[in-house]
Amino acid sequence: MADIVFDHISKRYSDGFEAVKDLNLTVNDGELMVLVGPSGSGKSTALRMVAGLEDVTEGEIRIGDEIVTERAPRDRDIAMVFQNYALYPHMTVRENMGFALKLANVPKDEVDRRVRAAAASLELEEHLDRKPANLSGGQRQRVAMGRAIVRSPKAFLMDEPLSNLDAKLRVQTRSEISRIQHQLGTTMLYVTHDQVEAMTLGDRIAVMRAGRLQQVGPPTDLYSRPSNLFVAGFIGSPAMNFLPGDLDGDRLRSPLGDVTVSDEQRRQLTAGLGANGRGLIIGIRPEDFDDPMLVGDRASGHTFKTKIDVLESLGSEYNAHFEIESPRVASTDLEELAQDNGTADLGRSRDGVPMVARLPRASRITEGHDAELWFDTAALYVFDAQTGRSLL
Numbered sequence: 001m002a003d004i005v006f007d008h009i010s011k012r013y014s015d016g017f018e019a020v021k022d023l024n025l026t027v028n029d030g031e032l033m034v035l036v037g038p039s040g041s042g043k044s045t046a047l048r049m050v051a052g053l054e055d056v057t058e059g060e061i062r063i064g065d066e067i068v069t070e071r072a073p074r075d076r077d078i079a080m081v082f083q084n085y086a087l088y089p090h091m092t093v094r095e096n097m098g099f100a101l102k103l104a105n106v107p108k109d110e111v112d113r114r115v116r117a118a119a120a121s122l123e124l125e126e127h128l129d130r131k132p133a134n135l136s137g138g139q140r141q142r143v144a145m146g147r148a149i150v151r152s153p154k155a156f157l158m159d160e161p162l163s164n165l166d167a168k169l170r171v172q173t174r175s176e177i178s179r180i181q182h183q184l185g186t187t188m189l190y191v192t193h194d195q196v197e198a199m200t201l202g203d204r205i206a207v208m209r210a211g212r213l214q215q216v217g218p219p220t221d222l223y224s225r226p227s228n229l230f231v232a233g234f235i236g237s238p239a240m241n242f243l244p245g246d247l248d249g250d251r252l253r254s255p256l257g258d259v260t261v262s263d264e265q266r267r268q269l270t271a272g273l274g275a276n277g278r279g280l281i282i283g284i285r286p287e288d289f290d291d292p293m294l295v296g297d298r299a300s301g302h303t304f305k306t307k308i309d310v311l312e313s314l315g316s317e318y319n320a321h322f323e324i325e326s327p328r329v330a331s332t333d334l335e336e337l338a339q340d341n342g343t344a345d346l347g348r349s350r351d352g353v354p355m356v357a358r359l360p361r362a363s364r365i366t367e368g369h370d371a372e373l374w375f376d377t378a379a380l381y382v383f384d385a386q387t388g389r390s391l392l
Contacts (some may be wrong), residue, residue, distance in 0.1 A: 002064030002154040003029045004050060004189060009059035011045050011211075019045040021211040023059070027155075032181050032188045034202035036195055037234070038340035042211040044159055047191045051080050051157050063154055079148035080157040083164060085140045087132040087147075093119070094128040097146045114150040121180055122146050138169040142176065149180070155187040162197065174201060196237050199223070207231050209336070229281060229388035230333040232381055238286045238319060239337075240381065241355040242329045245282040247273065252382070254282050255326035255353070256304045259377045265392055272384060272391035280391070281329050283381030286319065289357030291365055292374040301376045311367035318359045320373070323352040333388045 004027040011020040020042040027033040035043040048054040050061055052073035061069045068076045087096050097118060098111045106114075119125045122142045132140050141161060148156055161177075162170045178201055181188050192198055198205050199219045206216040207230075215227040226232035232240050245254040247269050252259045261269065269280070292303050310321040357373055365371045382392035 002187060003027055003031075003062075004033075004155055004187060005060075005062040006046065006050075007060040007062065009046070009049065009061060010057050011042070011049060011054060012057040019211055020049070023211075023213055025206055025213060025216060027187060027189050029187055030185045031203045032178070032190060032201060034198040034205045035189065035191045035208060036193070036198040036205055037208035037214075038336065039193065040210070041208040043191045043208050045211075046208070047157055047159055047189060050076075050155075050189060051078060052076055077154045078157055079151050079153040079155075080159065081141075081144050081148050081161045083160045085132070085144045085164075087140060087143060089132055092129050092131055093124060093135070093143050093146075096132070096143055097150055100147065100151055111150075114152075115146070118146040118149040121149070121183060122176070136169070137165050138173050141165065141173055145177070145180065149184065153186075155189065156181075158188065158190040160192055161190075162192075162194075170197070177201065195235055199235070205235075207234060225390075226381070227390055228333070229283075229331060229383045229390075230337070232283050232383070232390070233334055233337045236285055238356045238358070240283045240285050241353075242331075242334060243282045243284075243324065243326055243353060244329055244385070245280040245382070247280060252280075252282070252380070255324050256375070257302055259302055259380070269382060269391050272389070279385040281331065281383040281385050281388075283383065284355075284375055285379065285381075286356045286358040288376045288379040289320075289359065290374045290376075291359055291363035292372050293364065294360060294362055295374050298374060300378070301374050303372055303374045305370060305372055307370050308365055308367055311365065315361075317361055318363060318365070320357045320359050320365060320371075321354065322357070322373075323354050325352045328353055329385075331385070331388065 006023045006025040009020060009023040010018065012018045023046060035046060037043050045054055049056050052071060056069050060067055063076060094115055098115045101111045101114065119128055122145060124142055124146060127135060127139060162173055165173060174197060190201060202219060204216060204218055205222055207214040207222065209230055215222060215231045222231060222235050226235060243255050245252055250261055250266055252261050292298055306322045308320050308322050312319040359365060380392065383390055
């Protein structure tokens with residue numbers, strides 16, 4: 001196995017469009033790194049440059065100790081799994097998995113040994129003599145993975161491999177990919193548009209936007225310490241709620257009411273805003289709300305009143321949708337995310353800001369009625385309204 005290094009990588013097309021801009025990123029040996037971002041963020045282009053399917057305009061790509069920037073795809077010792085499986089329909093599972101080894105003139109006994117070992121790890125042993133048409137979508141995807149595994153490459157590249165599966169199969173196959181990657185200890189670069197998939201799979205996640213790397217780190221770091229408004233809005237499901245705010249002495253003023261900030265928080269906010277005192281954007285994750293009747297120490301947070309428009313029951317919890325009288329946050333970061341997830345036009349006819357709170361099953365809050373909600377003031381996120389940079 002080997003690490004993968006992007007060293008000042010850029011990709012510029014003949015019409016001048018720059019799909020990837022000065023990307024510096026190292027995928028460590030044995031690590032599962034997920035590239036995630038909206039459509040057009042450059043994540044698939046970056047993966048294709050590693051595979052040799054896209055030329056590099058500037059910079060250098062290394063796999064292990066070898067520079068592969070100018071090498072043909074077949075000489076890079078990588079294996080790629082695509083969204084569409086790309087299986088040969090006239091071949092059995094056994095033949096599909098061993099085909100690349102056969103072309104490489106690997107002895108028949110060795111091919112059979114590797115295929116059986118891969119089939120065992122993927123639970124495909126009883127399907128080896130079946131053809132792809134007789135397999136489920138999840139089984140076909142595992143065959144495609146098996147075909148990559150038998151080659152024992154330096155690195156695996158996966159380009160949205162679960163996009164064609166239904167929700168249940170995606171969850172099952174996702175756990176299989178994670179299990180197999182840890183079992184083999186292989187280096188894996190995985191591209192997805194689905195941030196839930198990224199959070200559950202990756203040892204580390206690299207968030208991209210418009211060709212530029214926004215933040216890289218473990219899933220928990222991106223969730224709890226987003227570097228900017230874009231990452232905060234992209235990571236988390238349901239997405240973070242955003243409201244305009246201002247700092248007035250030791251008070252953080254918001255449409256939900258005033259919140260007292262600590263001396264340390266005020267210092268951070270004042271240092272981040274500078275002398276101009278620009279406006280703020282306040283972020284609250286849905287899971288940082290609660291039913292105040294279930295909170296032991298209500299004084300540790302802030303309670304406010306609102307009307308619950310829709311209450312979605314998820315069995316173990318509720319998603320409570322409500323609206324706050326407030327101007328909407330004006331941000332190109334959030335507009336781009338809304339365009340990508342198809343929500344840009346939703347709620348534009350409303351005067352307020354739609355929000356969502358995730359509440360425990362024990363909550364007695366009801367749909368269509370006024371209610372009190374509580375949120376943890378220690379868990380607030382604060383961003384510079386002008387730059388989108390995280391301040392708190």
